[in-house]
Amino acid sequence: MKFSLPSSRKEMKDVCIQFDGGTCSSAGALSYIALPHCSLIVPATTWISGGQNITIMGRNFDVIDNLIISHELKGNINVSEYCTATFCRFPAPNLKSSKGRTNVAVKLRVQDTYLDCGTLQYLEDPRFTGYRVESEIDTELEVKIQKENDNFNISKDDIDITLFHGENKQFNCSFENITRNQDLTTILCKIKSIKNANSIATSSKKVRVSHLEVPPVVLI
Missing domain, CATH: 2.60.40.10 (Immunoglobulins)
Structure with missing residues (x-):
């Protein structure tokens, strides 16, 4: 059931439903609050x-x-x-x-x-300069992404980082930290609890930050 509410002060109202002049059956309480x-x-x-x-x-x-x-x-x-x-x-x-x-x-x-x-x-879009994927153990990948310094204040909650491998495999990379030096900013994320991390680290892949693809330049 949908209906339009009349205007009111900020207060509680009781709502009931009445059919054909019968008893008004309680439907619960309704709170009027201020606009967002x-x-x-x-x-x-x-x-x-x-x-x-x-x-x-x-x-x-x-x-x-x-x-x-x-x-x-x-x-x-x-x-x-x-x-x-x-x-x-x-x-x-x-x-x-x-x-x-x-x-x-x-x-x-x-x-x-x-x-x-x-x-x-x-x-304008941030300028990513490349990435590096490493595996210290065969169940975890570490991804480092570099970009030129800019005016974007990127934080953990702002971006989604994805690593694509093979034809249709993709992994969400969990944000770890972000560091900034005189010229470049480095974003570090990790992919944990996976199989064959060493093989993925040395094979063809691509990295995307939200909608932006990082150029396939391997950092030294």
Whole structure:
């Protein structure tokens, strides 16, 4: 059963269902709460090809209908989100056709109300320079990925790292840490509890960070 609720103050209401003038049968309690409110977007800068995980923090997100990215040329883009009461997480959409830097507005829709949630800045894709895959034991792989230093503040929750091997095998690589020196940033991840790690380390493979493929340059 679907129905529209009347406006009200922030309070509890009792709901009952009545058929043809009969007794109103209790259906439980209903809470009226304030509209959702955004307090922070992390990270607030992402890359133009999309795929990085973006998190919005705030309150009352469990009542939103959907999350929207508003672009001046592409219009409103609905994104697939996962929300709890205090945060929403979504993959940044691909805006590859946009030239250079661009800013988009992040909005929450609650029925016919659109709530501004802040701005997400898009920059050119990060420049990965290569990777190295090593195995110290035959059940574990260590993957090191290097990229040029940039303005992206990449963290564990922002990216998914995948190693592809053979025709259709792929492994999720668990983020370990990220280090930065004067020129390059190194991302370290590990794949554990696998078979034939030594064979995979020395055979043909490719590595992808979210939607971005790392060039097949083996680091020394």
